[in-house]
Amino acid sequence: MSSSPLMYRNDTALFPSPPSDPKEQPHQKYETVATILASKSLPKDEKFIWPSVDVADALKHELNEPVIDLGGFIRGDSDATARAAQLLREGCMKHGFFQVTNHEVNLDLIRAAYDEVDIIFKQSLEKKLSMRTEPGVVRGYSSAHSHRFSSKLPWKETFTFYYDYNRNDSNHQVVEFFDSSFGEDLKQSGSIYQRYCDAMKELSLVIMDLLSISLGLNRSFFREYFQDGFSYMRLNSYPPCNSANLTLGTGPHSDPNSLTILHQDQVGGLEVLSEGNWKSVRPRPDALVINLGDTFMALTNGIYKSCLHRALVNEAKERRSLVFFVNPREDKVVRAPEELLANGEERKYPDFKWPDMFEFVQKHYRPDVETLPSFVEWFNSTKA
Numbered sequence: 001m002s003s004s005p006l007m008y009r010n011d012t013a014l015f016p017s018p019p020s021d022p023k024e025q026p027h028q029k030y031e032t033v034a035t036i037l038a039s040k041s042l043p044k045d046e047k048f049i050w051p052s053v054d055v056a057d058a059l060k061h062e063l064n065e066p067v068i069d070l071g072g073f074i075r076g077d078s079d080a081t082a083r084a085a086q087l088l089r090e091g092c093m094k095h096g097f098f099q100v101t102n103h104e105v106n107l108d109l110i111r112a113a114y115d116e117v118d119i120i121f122k123q124s125l126e127k128k129l130s131m132r133t134e135p136g137v138v139r140g141y142s143s144a145h146s147h148r149f150s151s152k153l154p155w156k157e158t159f160t161f162y163y164d165y166n167r168n169d170s171n172h173q174v175v176e177f178f179d180s181s182f183g184e185d186l187k188q189s190g191s192i193y194q195r196y197c198d199a200m201k202e203l204s205l206v207i208m209d210l211l212s213i214s215l216g217l218n219r220s221f222f223r224e225y226f227q228d229g230f231s232y233m234r235l236n237s238y239p240p241c242n243s244a245n246l247t248l249g250t251g252p253h254s255d256p257n258s259l260t261i262l263h264q265d266q267v268g269g270l271e272v273l274s275e276g277n278w279k280s281v282r283p284r285p286d287a288l289v290i291n292l293g294d295t296f297m298a299l300t301n302g303i304y305k306s307c308l309h310r311a312l313v314n315e316a317k318e319r320r321s322l323v324f325f326v327n328p329r330e331d332k333v334v335r336a337p338e339e340l341l342a343n344g345e346e347r348k349y350p351d352f353k354w355p356d357m358f359e360f361v362q363k364h365y366r367p368d369v370e371t372l373p374s375f376v377e378w379f380n381s382t383k384a
């Protein structure tokens with residue numbers, strides 16, 4: 001690991017963050033943070049305490065938006081498709097968020113995915129640390145992102161792995177990753193997440209069809225763009241915390257990627273910024289949450305918004321979520337199609353590729369509610 005710290009522009013965070021004790025090794029810092037998370041008790045030092053503006057208004061309002069029933073659209077019913085496209089358009093223009101039911105992802109598979117979350121995070125710290133993320137890479141285990149940030153640490157453990165749309169099912173890429181990382185111990189986890197990611201890929205392309213229709217584009221427009229994409233699958237575990245109102249599981253941000261398909265367990269804690277207020281998303285076991293990300297906002301020239309959201313932690317219960325982040329293939333240019341430019345309108349964003357955004361959020365900027373404008377400024381001054 002390099003010893004030269006790299007400053008994030010919008011944070012006091014360092015990359016890698018400096019050890020509090022110069023003799024402390026990186027794995028010791030991880031152990032300290034993991035022990036804090038497991039203790040359920042917020043320490044007096046300020047690392048986990050978030051500014052009041054970020055934690056404000058928790059659980060004050062509930063988001064009350066129609067959930068989109070995908071059943072009719074998937075069956076090819078034209079009235080149901082028109083209704084679904086209209087609801088989707090409204091949600092994406094307003095806050096870049098909607099929920100879907102009848103999505104054809106098996107609910108038993110979702111339940112099984114949570115059982116594996118429990119198994120993975122209950123492994124010994126030593127085992128988890130053997131899979132810890134390396135700087136500049138999102139794959140692997142992270143405890144409060146303490147290897148990257150030194151302040152506003154998120155009260156969570158995450159485990160992330162890749163899913164490449166170009167490798168067909170017979171390649172069993174997720175199974176292979178779990179086998180090579182954990183050996184026999186987590187064989188079942190690998191096969192469950194392989195099936196989960198296969199289902200997410202299918203659903204992401206169905207949603208791309210509906211997004212294309214809702215924007216008046218050829219139905220296959222976004223399917224063709226994303227069908228050879230590359231996703232990250234992330235498992236989140238938010239342990240209980242005795243001072244849950246002072247910290248956050250995930251701070252206010254938009255996802256830098258294109259589309260996110262999220263399932264939260266029944267504890268609740270996901271909030272969306274809508275019409276200037278934080279609104280909680282009531283958990284539904286049968287619904288999947290869809291967030292548009294910054295890259296998709298750029299692809300629509302800003303017609304559709306990226307969703308601003310955050311995740312609270314609970315005083316008493318662990319909260320878990322399953323998150324599938326969709327990206328285009330690395331050589332695809334992110335550029336809004338002509339059809340989305342109103343008469344003579346200029347493109348609001350420079351042409352870029354996903355690896356540009358990825359570099360920005362891994363090396364220069366910690367994702368927050370200003371990621372896209374900050375990215376554009378950085379890109380124009382360094383890459384354009």
Ligand SMILES: C=C1C[C@]23C[C@H]1CC[C@H]2[C@]1(C)CCC[C@@](C)(C(=O)O)[C@H]1[C@@H]3C(=O)O
Pocket residue numbers: 138145154232250251253254255256257325358361362366367
């Ligand atoms: C490219 C990525 C960076 C993050 C993981 C993927 C997609 C979403 C990003 C993230 C989840 C947005 C919130 C902040 C973040 C630091 C986190 O809390 O995990 C982000 C991820 C990351 O940088 O690892």
Ligand SMILES: O=C(O)CCC(=O)C(=O)O
Pocket residue numbers: 234236250255262264269270309310311320321323
């Ligand atoms: O856990 C959640 O509900 C939200 C997580 C999230 O926003 C993220 O991982 O990007």
Ligand SMILES: [Fe+2]
Pocket residue numbers: 250253254255309
């Ligand atoms: Fe997010």
